[in-house]
Amino acid sequence: MARIVAFLTRTRAGKGRMDWTDWVTYGYLLFGIVLMFGPVAWLLLSSFKTGAELERFPPRLLPVAQDTLVVESYDEPLPLFKMIAGDQEGRTLAQIRRVGLIAQMVDPAEPETRLKVNVADREPIERIAFAWNNYTDLFERLNFPLYLWNSTAITLTATAIMLVINSMAAFALSKYKFRGKLTVLALVIGTLMVPGTVLLVPTFLLVSQFGMVNTLWGVIIPGAATPTGVFLLRQYMITIPDEILDAARMDSASEWKIFWRIIIPLSAPAIAVLAILAIMWRWNDFLWPLIVLSENDKFTLQLALNSFQGEFLTDWEKLLPATVLTLLPVAIVFMFLQKYIATGIASTGGK
């Protein structure tokens, strides 16, 4: 802990003093943190806000809720106010209703007497409160688990299929000599130049011909082989010495065995990178699932999030916590595997 503190408070001038470069450096880093983490922190805090607090303008950073009290002869809990001016100054009153600038209030101690006060004379009694029910509602009232399952199923299956197909293609393109090898490679890389939007309609026609519209397979199959993945793995596999494969051949290993026992383990760093990328691509994919999936019970998380947003009304209380939960898995995957991304990308020569 002491070392972490020492690390974080290190300065160029040393001994706790700040050089001007330290100011610039820390300022720049702080700016970066605010820029990158600001929106995420804002989202996270807002996801715990009540509906009223979300509507509030100007907005506040922390989730705050007004204290309420159940007053005799009123069904609903009433919001509490502290009077700061006027006749009732110093008393704590509960509001029954508000009409324009005048509010009807009641003292919880004597619920029979109704008081009329000016809204300017009072201040709400508030405390920081996390609206956990935003989250529990997702599970109780919405079919969140189903969307989570759909997204997970698509992500995992698509990633697994993609890794198998891409690594086999990359193996062939990196380690075998055959007629037309360069042509195939050029074609694979060439597809990178075709914009995805151009392919939407033809791919949809294909998927619908196969009867896969509104099925999870319709989302999984078209993304099963990606040129980026083939290229990334090929670049890595090229660096595996041919002599190792020759040695395995002399050791009576079949080509299939060479692939599974030699190539795959040795390409693990590149495969890890591709796996992370694939998980993120699939998980965050929105447009293609939106096109293929039309029924509510097939929706992925991203589509479900979209459905909280209407033309005139946005259900922020559900949208925000659902967004947080959607972000969570990728964030965790990324956190644990990010070191592979750096090393893997560096060694594959990819971008």
Add this chain to the structure above:
Amino acid sequence: MANIELRNVVKRFGALEVIKGVDLRIEHGEFCVFVGPSGCGKSTLLRMISGLEDITGGEVLIDGKPVNNVSAAERGLSMVFQSYALYPHMSVRQNLSFGLENVRTPKDVIETKVRDVATMLQIDQLLERRPKELSGGQRQRVAIGRAVVREPLGFLFDEPLSNLDAELRVEMRGEISSLHRRLGNSMIYVTHDQVEAMTMADKIAVLRAGLVEQYGRPLELYNRPANLFVAGFIGSPKMNFLEGRISADAQTEIVLDSGERLNVPAGKFSGGPDQRVTIGIRPTDLDLSEDGIRLDVGGVEQLGGESHIFGTTADGRKLTLHAQGQTPVAIGEEIRISVPSDRMHLFDTQSGKTLLSA
């Protein structure tokens, strides 16, 4: 336990002919070395024997059976690679057992074989380590162990010592030789280092540009090189060459380009009058003398036990002389050297072939 035969073997990469018809026969139990400068096709030839490279023309036979269409796995040979080519993600034990697993050897048999080979090569302490945790010499032993454990018909070595430092190379050279004596298998060993070839081989095949220049026992190649290339390649230090022509008057006399004359023994060489010839003479065979070929000394290396004298002849050819012990000769001096006629090699300058009469 096999003899390996090559019959007019040819290899082409597209239009480029790399191996231009090689005939060789390696008898059972022989240690055969392919030696030659880089790019001469020796490694390609080895890979064709192993089955890793296709054969464009001709035949490779193992024990008399053509194996052109037999895969590398089924030829019953094992190979040690220049870069060792150990499986980096497997422990030494897994490296050794991988081949046996592939041919479905029972677990307990694998266990015994791996242990025996590891003990023999003194790597039994390293079985759980990964290749990257081993030194160069240890990796080399594992690579050899991997070849040995499968009990192949023959071994193929592709420049296995070129990644080791000089001291270790000498040590491993001895170990491979003793391994050969112990196992008695046929071995083919590729190297560009003629010292390795001379010290280890039963037979040497000198290759150049896809052709076998000479195939024979090491001393045979040293004493009776078939052509200029073999003469220059085999033997360290390199053989000296002088240019001249056979005298028009006497068959036993050669007129050097410098005008000096040399006598050759009658009947040892064939060749007509006025034929251009190249005289080859090893640096160790030259003697200092009162009369003989003139040499301007350009450099002297005194090693204590022996000394090297570098000089230039009257017609500008470089000549090296190795003398035992220490020499009084100094740079800038002019000395005379004699060429013992019984140690002389004579080649036709144009074709490069030896003029030694059979």
